[in-house]
Amino acid sequence: MTDPTTTTTTTPIQTPSRETVLELRDLHVAFGGNRVLEGVDLEFKAGFNGMIGPNGAGKTTLFNVLSGYVMPSRGTVWMRGENLTAMSQTARVKAGLGRTFQSPKLVLDATVMENVLLGRHHLFRWGHVAELFFWPPRRREETASRRICMEMLDRFGLAAKAHQQAGDLSLGAQKIVEVCRSLVAEPSVVLLDEPAAGLGADDVTVLLSGLRALVAERQICIVIIEHDLALVAALCPEISVLHFGEIISRGTPVEVTSDPIVVEAYLGAGFELGDEVAGMDS
Amino acid sequence: MSTSEVSTPEDSRHLYPPRRGGWRGHKDLVSGIAVFGLICILPWVPLLGWTSIFDTSNNYGLGNLAFVFAYAAAAIGFNLLVGYSGALGLSHAGLFGLGAYGTAILTSPKECLDPACDPIVRVATSGYDWPFLVALPIVCVAAAAIGIIVGFPAARLKGFFLAIATLALGELIITIIRLDEDVWSGLKSNGGTGKQVPLFLLPGFDRTQSAYAVAAASMFLCFIGYVILTERRLGRTLKAVRDVEIATGPIGISATYYKLVAFGLSAFAAALAGAAWAQNSAFVNPSAFRTRLLVFLLVVLIVGGLGRLWGPLIGAAFFVYLRQELQDTQKLLFLVLGIALMLAVLILPNGIASIPDRIRQTRWADDLRRRFRSGALNND
Numbered sequence: 072m073t074d075p076t077t078t079t080t081t082t083p084i085q086t087p088s089r090e091t092v093l094e095l096r097d098l099h100v101a102f103g104g105n106r107v108l109e110g111v112d113l114e115f116k117a118g119f120n121g122m123i124g125p126n127g128a129g130k131t132t133l134f135n136v137l138s139g140y141v142m143p144s145r146g147t148v149w150m151r152g153e154n155l156t157a158m159s160q161t162a163r164v165k166a167g168l169g170r171t172f173q174s175p176k177l178v179l180d181a182t183v184m185e186n187v188l189l190g191r192h193h194l195f196r197w198g199h200v201a202e203l204f205f206w207p208p209r210r211r212e213e214t215a216s217r218r219i220c221m222e223m224l225d226r227f228g229l230a231a232k233a234h235q236q237a238g239d240l241s242l243g244a245q246k247i248v249e250v251c252r253s254l255v256a257e258p259s260v261v262l263l264d265e266p267a268a269g270l271g272a273d274d275v276t277v278l279l280s281g282l283r284a285l286v287a288e289r290q291i292c293i294v295i296i297e298h299d300l301a302l303v304a305a306l307c308p309e310i311s312v313l314h315f316g317e318i319i320s321r322g323t324p325v326e327v328t329s330d331p332i333v334v335e336a337y338l339g340a341g342f343e344l345g346d347e348v349a350g351m352d353s
Numbered sequence: 354m355s356t357s358e359v360s361t362p363e364d365s366r367h368l369y370p371p372r373r374g375g376w377r378g379h380k381d382l383v384s385g386i387a388v389f390g391l392i393c394i395l396p397w398v399p400l401l402g403w404t405s406i407f408d409t410s411n412n413y414g415l416g417n418l419a420f421v422f423a424y425a426a427a428a429i430g431f432n433l434l435v436g437y438s439g440a441l442g443l444s445h446a447g448l449f450g451l452g453a454y455g456t457a458i459l460t461s462p463k464e465c466l467d468p469a470c471d472p473i474v475r476v477a478t479s480g481y482d483w484p485f486l487v488a489l490p491i492v493c494v495a496a497a498a499i500g501i502i503v504g505f506p507a508a509r510l511k512g513f514f515l516a517i518a519t520l521a522l523g524e525l526i527i528t529i530i531r532l533d534e535d536v537w538s539g540l541k542s543n544g545g546t547g548k549q550v551p552l553f554l555l556p557g558f559d560r561t562q563s564a565y566a567v568a569a570a571s572m573f574l575c576f577i578g579y580v581i582l583t584e585r586r587l588g589r590t591l592k593a594v595r596d597v598e599i600a601t602g603p604i605g606i607s608a609t610y611y612k613l614v615a616f617g618l619s620a621f622a623a624a625l626a627g628a629a630w631a632q633n634s635a636f637v638n639p640s641a642f643r644t645r646l647l648v649f650l651l652v653v654l655i656v657g658g659l660g661r662l663w664g665p666l667i668g669a670a671f672f673v674y675l676r677q678e679l680q681d682t683q684k685l686l687f688l689v690l691g692i693a694l695m696l697a698v699l700i701l702p703n704g705i706a707s708i709p710d711r712i713r714q715t716r717w718a719d720d721l722r723r724r725f726r727s728g729a730l731n732n733d
Binding site: 138139140159160161163164165168169170172176177178179180181182184185186188189190192193195199202203205213214217218221233234252253256 | 367368369370371578581582585586587589590592593595596597599600602603604605606607614
């Protein structure tokens with residue numbers, strides 16, 4: 072194991088107040104007899120939180136519970152003191168929860184800008200009747216929203232493609248557009264489901280630097296599901312490992328990767344974190 | 354540093370898609386003004402005189418054009434529902450009928466209780482005697498409300514199931530109108546089926562010209578509403594409901610709400626079109642609003658161009674032309690319409706309205722453009 076400090080110092084994790092934003096208490100989910108989550112207890116703090124685990128461990132199901140696709144059979148979800156468990160999906164978004172999907176869900180025949188603007192849908196004060204009658208404050212609101220979206224696209228290097236059709240973009244760029252869409256909604260928690268899967272190396276760099284800058288500016292909690300352990304280790308001060316619906320390990324990247332249970336369940340013997348992280352930094 | 358570039362005021366134009374310079378930047382606006390200007394002068398300047406069917410120097414041509422506008426207005430609403438929200442709601446024929454019957458009943462004179470009244474007239478006149486311009490918006494809003502009610506169960510259904518359910522609900526509207534014979538059949542002497550529609554007369558216009566104006570105004574209203582709403586937030590939200598419905602919840606969009614909005618708006622357009630149609634035909638009959646009308650509207654929409662701005666108008670002109678041309682041979686009309694629908698789906702999936710784009714994309718047009726450009730350079 073190489074020196075762990077090299078991994079942690081590059082991440083903006085030593086912000087003094089790392090308040091808990093999202094709390095999961097005793098979450099149980101079962102599809103028929105198939106128990107997918109069995110008593111998951113987790114806290115996600117402001118900043119990056121990693122979530123790893125083998126395929127079928129229940130990571131995406133956990134996200135689906137958080138964003139309201141799946142109702143837990145038992146347990147509660149708290150976000151900044153608000154109980155999300157029984158809320159509708161749109162109410163969760165208004166409360167400050169955003170997410171992306173494993174395969175990007177974009178409107179392919181709309182422009183990139185329009186796709187990102189969808190993320191601000193719930194923040195618009197003026198309705199569609201004002202739209203119909205050319206109400207000037209509505210236009211100003213739209214322009215202000217577009218400016219915010221453009222700044223967000225610019226952070227992720229997509230400003231030049233803002234008025235291209237989303238369908239003309241590569242898969243990697245589409246995934247970044249989706250991340251932008253979830254971030255312009257001014258969320259306090261963003262769930263990113265494998266954001267780097269299928270991205271080229273330069274896209275990953277842009278994505279990570281954009282996310283890092285954003286976390287440094289705002290008190291935002293980002294939960295990342297990712298198979299690329301080096302990426303998760305480089306970003307997240309804390310990683311949770313989900314295995315067959317249970318949290319088998321939590322802690323810093325070094326603690327988790329050296330945990331014998333994790334090594335046996337997920338990583339496989341002979342795994343060396345240091346090498347991979349070093350490879351990423353170069 | 355590039356962030357600051359974007360936020361500077363002179364760059365704010367990049368927040369909206371760049372427009373081409375000159376009139377090409379406002380193509381929709383220019384073409385809209387041109388087409389509606391043409392429609393306004395047609396009754397006085399019979400530019401379409403070379404076609405006997407759309408010859409506006411006589412009432413026959415004016416009436417046919419009024420039918421074109423009414424069908425186009427209904428198809429614009431249909432376009433919003435099917436092309437934008439992606440919900441294949443087929444209750445349009447019923448809502449069209451609701452607009453026609455609703456205005457006919459509300460504007461008919463009150464029942465004549467005087468025993469001296471002719472019994473035929475007594476049955477024929479069992480309305481509420483409202484002015485047309487009051488009845489029309491009320492009927493359209495009521496139809497929008499019914500469209501939303503139809504949409505409620507439909508918002509939970511998809512594809513074929515949605516189509517079947519809304520088809521049945523549309524038929525139900527007509528069946529309800531049929532329940533009360535006093536309502537749907539007015540003048541018994543007229544073959545026993547149907548209701549005379551009191552005609553709205555614009556000051557200084559005769560009845561055909563008034564019907565023409567009402568139909569053109571309804572289409573104009575639907576057209577303007579469609580253009581404005583689809584280019585703004587409603588358009589992109591409906592596209593999201595159509596394409597990524599599963600993801601709309603975590604984006605913060607209620608898919609059900611927006612489907613209902615689409616149902617309501619398209620029902621409004623259908624009722625408006627129905628009222629305009631009734632003004633022109635002067636006589637309404639429940640059997641005119643059955644599934645056959647729905648097929649006609651589908652032909653108008655698909656042959657004209659689904660999701661295309663001018664598709665409904667072109668499709669409606671095509672349909673009315675064929676219908677009048679093949680008036681004496683109804684069976685042939687259905688055969689031709691069926692073939693046209695199949696050909697459109699096979700050869701022109703985006704309808705007649707996409708032909709200019711198709712031509713522009715051919716190699717021949719590319720070659721022509723290149724020659725034109727190099728020619729222009731040589732002359733310099």
